[in-house]
Amino acid sequence: SWSLHKNSMLVSASEDSVKVWDLESVSPTKPIKTFNAHERIYCCIFHPEKSDRVILGFYRNICIWDFTTDQHTIFPAHEGIVSALQGSGNGLLASTSHDYTVKIWCFSGS
Numbered sequence: 001s002w003s004l005h006k007n008s009m010l011v012s013a014s015e016d017s018v019k020v021w022d023l024e025s026v027s028p029t030k031p032i033k034t035f036n037a038h039e040r041i042y043c044c045i046f047h048p049e050k051s052d053r054v055i056l057g058f059y060r061n062i063c064i065w066d067f068t069t070d071q072h073t074i075f076p077a078h079e080g081i082v083s084a085l086q087g088s089g090n091g092l093l094a095s096t097s098h099d100y101t102v103k104i105w106c107f108s109g110s
Helices: none
Strands: 009-014 017-022 033-036 043-046 053-057 059-066 071-087 092-097 100-105
Touching: 009 043, 017 053, 043 071, 053 071, 071 100
Parallel strands: none
Antiparallel strands: 009 017, 017 033, 043 053, 053 059, 059 071, 071 092, 092 100
């Protein structure tokens, strides 16, 4: 997922880790940050309002990771795999799940 805040930044997930890349960095082939989640990550996007945060979809949970401080918050979201996330740019986040639901979250200030 590309950052809405900086065109050269992207985030990628693989199994139980997520990496933040900055293609304008000194070494664009190496991630600038890695987060090991210790559980499977099904989707990830940059936070729609905060340029230093990534939102991850797990089984039943959503995680907000601040990659500048390495702090993260996990909260319950669905009854199945969180399969997709989409930020609106005005503080809202939509999440879909294998539990056949779509939920809208307000992330203003988080």
